[in-house]
Structures are given as structure tokens and as C-alpha cells.
Amino acid sequence: MTSNTNTLERDRGILIVLSGPSGVGKGTVCSALRKISPELVYSVSTTTRKPREGEVEGVNYFFKSKDQFEQLIASDEMLEYAEYVGNYYGTPRRFVEETLASGKDVILEIEVQGALKVKEKFPEATFIFLIPPSLAELENRIVTRGTETNDIIRSRMSVAVDEIRLMRHYDYGIVNDEVHKACSKIQAILMAEHCKCDRILPRLEQWIGE
Amino acid sequence: MTSNTNTLERDRGILIVLSGPSGVGKGTVCSALRKISPELVYSVSTTTRKPREGEVEGVNYFFKSKDQFEQLIASDEMLEYAEYVGNYYGTPRRFVEETLASGKDVILEIEVQGALKVKEKFPEATFIFLIPPSLAELENRIVTRGTETNDIIRSRMSVAVDEIRLMRHYDYGIVNDEVHKACSKIQAILMAEHCKCDRILPRLEQWIGE
Known part of the structure; x- marks a missing residue:
């Protein structure tokens, strides 16, 4: 567009x-x-799990600490999130908003x-x-x-x-x-x-x- | 469908x-x-104008008399209609309804x-x-x-x-x-x-x- x-x-x-x-x-x-x-554009998730070999920040996931993730939740920056095997996974609002604003x-x-x-x-x-x-x-x-x-x-x-x-x-x-x-x-x-x-x-x- | x-x-x-x-x-x-x-399917109009050579009832138009057309208006059978150069033209509800009901x-x-x-x-x-x-x-x-x-x-x-x-x-x-x-x-x-x-x-x- x-x-x-x-x-x-x-x-x-x-x-x-x-x-x-x-x-x-x-x-x-x-x-x-x-x-x-x-x-x-595929939505990139945010997670607190450690990156595996070959995984790239901003491509496979946005990697965050538990504290950082909980701050994102508190400031309404997660469109949704869930805990799975001790780690958080979720959809960051900012990546979605910025991509939509660029017309994609x-x-x-x-x-x-x-x-x-x-x-x-x-x-x-x-x-x-x-x-x-x-x-x-x-x-x-x-x-x-x-x-x-x-x-x-x-x-x-x-x-x-x-x-x-x-x-x-x-x-x-x-x-x-x-x-x-x-x-x-x-x-x-x-x-x-x-x-x-x-x-x-x-x-x-x-x-x-x- | x-x-x-x-x-x-x-x-x-x-x-x-x-x-x-x-x-x-x-x-x-x-x-x-x-x-x-x-x-x-293309909606077929109803008209009071006379058929021209080669025009087929139900294909080019549904041809009606002025009385018939006015009865269709009175019984809410026309989705819309207009008068043009002394003749009525309009969209009959029944043809549309029957075609939609057949899944088309x-x-x-x-x-x-x-x-x-x-x-x-x-x-x-x-x-x-x-x-x-x-x-x-x-x-x-x-x-x-x-x-x-x-x-x-x-x-x-x-x-x-x-x-x-x-x-x-x-x-x-x-x-x-x-x-x-x-x-x-x-x-x-x-x-x-x-x-x-x-x-x-x-x-x-x-x-x-x-």
C-alpha cells in the first residue's frame, strides 16, 4: 500500500x-x-525464554528479562501474553502498531x-x-x-x-x-x-x- | 456455492x-x-417500454404494461424504479430473491x-x-x-x-x-x-x- x-x-x-x-x-x-x-509481515512475539542458537532478536523473538516483560504488561504494552513452562510469551503492541503505521x-x-x-x-x-x-x-x-x-x-x-x-x-x-x-x-x-x-x-x- | x-x-x-x-x-x-x-447472475430490470427486435423476456428485461408495473410498485415488488422518457424502469425484488435463494x-x-x-x-x-x-x-x-x-x-x-x-x-x-x-x-x-x-x-x- x-x-x-x-x-x-x-x-x-x-x-x-x-x-x-x-x-x-x-x-x-x-x-x-x-x-x-x-x-x-508476521507478528514477532516477546519472550523471557533464553535465545536458542541461531535465533535472532527481532526476527524470531524479542528477548526480554522477566522484569522487563512484567513492566511491559504493567504499561499495557502486551496485546496478550501467557506463561508456558516457566516463561512468558506474548504479542508486543509496539511492533504491530509501527508496522501498521508504515502501511504494511x-x-x-x-x-x-x-x-x-x-x-x-x-x-x-x-x-x-x-x-x-x-x-x-x-x-x-x-x-x-x-x-x-x-x-x-x-x-x-x-x-x-x-x-x-x-x-x-x-x-x-x-x-x-x-x-x-x-x-x-x-x-x-x-x-x-x-x-x-x-x-x-x-x-x-x-x-x-x- | x-x-x-x-x-x-x-x-x-x-x-x-x-x-x-x-x-x-x-x-x-x-x-x-x-x-x-x-x-x-446479472439483475434483470422490469420495464414498460416495448421490446425491441431480438430482446428476450426475462433476459434483456421483464416487459410489463403500465398497469402491471404500477401494481408491482403498490405491492412493494420493486426494489427501486424510475420514470425515463415516459416509461418505467426498475429492479424487481422477486428475481433477485429467487436467484439468491438458489445460492447464486x-x-x-x-x-x-x-x-x-x-x-x-x-x-x-x-x-x-x-x-x-x-x-x-x-x-x-x-x-x-x-x-x-x-x-x-x-x-x-x-x-x-x-x-x-x-x-x-x-x-x-x-x-x-x-x-x-x-x-x-x-x-x-x-x-x-x-x-x-x-x-x-x-x-x-x-x-x-x-
Whole structure:
């Protein structure tokens, strides 16, 4: 969008929050999207865990101490965060804001509860829910993934159904039956969102005057 | 959409109302769209003017007598209508409703005032406004079209600016700088609209039960 010289199309970026139940294929869709939409910026998380070999500050993560992270929480700089195996992980507001201000779209791949926390802090984002082709297919994917017992599978399916019902808090729902189709739909949603009159109207009078 | 077997994607059609100021290129965009999206159904108007040679009932127009047309108006069967050179022209609600119910999307190309009348009767349609690349470019197109005097051109440009300000009543705005780009955006808007959670949620519990 930055290279566009028409006032009406010179738009801020959009934050796309891509979520869905565990096993639906969020990661696969994101990787495929990365290849076909290289202009999309992926949200970089902040963490208190130590960098692993080869990990680069600002590319893989923003690495912070526990004190620093807790200060970011206190000053409302985290769009969401969670603790996992003794470390904090979260989405820093500033990276998202600065990237959007530069006219680039940002995509954040996140589980369902995290997405709902982002919605509280950043309601102007576009929330997309990935839906499995069917519950039977989701169960297949969970079974194929690992060595879970029947009890664990049953419990994970019950969580998935609860999460799917949370789709009512999202803007769009996409059935992930084929990765390339899901990617096309995400691209279409981004294109459509940039055409929304709400986004164009603030620049209309300036454009008429030009 | 009709051929889709997934409950969540088996959706009603969407009415796209494509409008914009005179000279913006609504007809050109519609013709191009017709070629690349043959599954889109074009809204057929009703008229009281006599059929011309080769015109087919239900394809070019629905031909009605003046009495019949006025009865359609009285029974709220016209989404909008206008009188032009002694004849009525309008958009019949039934054709649109039946096509949408069959799962097909309908496109209605119409001038700005007519679109706003459709919005009163059919607010659930998706309203797209075509914007000229610039006002200078719109003036160029109007000048090139005919032999209008300067006064007429000035008056038409003033009407166009007023109409462009009516874009606030629309859902989407598309700059028509290149026809193929405008068509891609309309296709993206249709795809995105079909993914809206509002459209999917009414079928969610049935899908979970399947």
C-alpha cells in the first residue's frame, strides 16, 4: 500500500488475527501464505525464554528479562501474553502498531483464547477463524499427530468444539479443507478490508480537494 | 456455492449493488466481470417500454404494461424504479430473491440515487462504490464521451462530486484505475462476504451435530 500514490488507497496496514482450534492447521496455512504473500509481515512475539542458537532478536523473538516483560504488561504494552513452562510469551503492541503505521499488513497466528484477549486490546483487527472440514477430520488430524490415549483425544475434541463455538466473536470463518483455498480466502479478506468505506472516507475530502 | 457439500459453506447468494458517478465506468467493469465470473447472475430490470427486435423476456428485461408495473410498485415488488422518457424502469425484488435463494450471487449495476433506494428496501445487499482515479480523470472521460458544452460539463462534475460524497452510505469503495484490478477487488469482496461469521453461524450447530 505504501507505494500507492492515490490518496484514497494510501491506507494504514491491517492486523489479521488468524486462529482456530488446535489441529486445524493454522501453522500450515501461515507458512503457505508467507510464500504467496511475501509483503505480509508476521507478528514477532516477546519472550523471557533464553535465545536458542541461531535465533535472532527481532526476527524470531524479542528477548526480554522477566522484569522487563512484567513492566511491559504493567504499561499495557502486551496485546496478550501467557506463561508456558516457566516463561512468558506474548504479542508486543509496539511492533504491530509501527508496522501498521508504515502501511504494511501484519498477521498474527494464535490460539483461540489468545485471540480473544487481542480483541479486547485491539478490536480494530480483523479476526479470522480457521474451521476444520469436519469434526471427524479434526479428530483424524489429532490422532495422526501423536500417541494420545482415547481419553486425551476425547478431551481435546471437547475443547475444540467449545473453541469452535467461540467463532461468534470473530469476523470471518474459513473452512480449511485445502490450504491453497484457505490462503486465497485470507488474501481476499485482506483485499476487501482495504476497500471498506470506513477506511477510505477519512481521506475523501482531501482527495476531492486535490 | 450450490455444489458445495459442506454445511458451513452452503450459503445463500449475495446481492452486490455496483454504483458510482456517471462516467466512472460501471458498464465496462460489469462487462469485464461477466467474462471472468460467469457464475455471477446479472439483475434483470422490469420495464414498460416495448421490446425491441431480438430482446428476450426475462433476459434483456421483464416487459410489463403500465398497469402491471404500477401494481408491482403498490405491492412493494420493486426494489427501486424510475420514470425515463415516459416509461418505467426498475429492479424487481422477486428475481433477485429467487436467484439468491438458489445460492447464486446477483450483481446490480445502477446509478447512485437508485442504489440508495435499493438500500432502503434491501439493506442486507453489499454496496460497492466505483471511484474515478481522480476528478480530473473523470472530467476527461466525460469530455471524451460527447459534445457537451463547458457549462454542462461543469454541472455534471458538480453532480459527480455530490454523488461521490454519498459513498458514506456504501460498504466498499473501489478506485477504477484499471478495469482488471477493479474486477479482482469485486471478486475478493464477494469471496470475503461469503466468509463472514454472520453468514456461517446460523448453520454452525447443525454442522457440529453432523
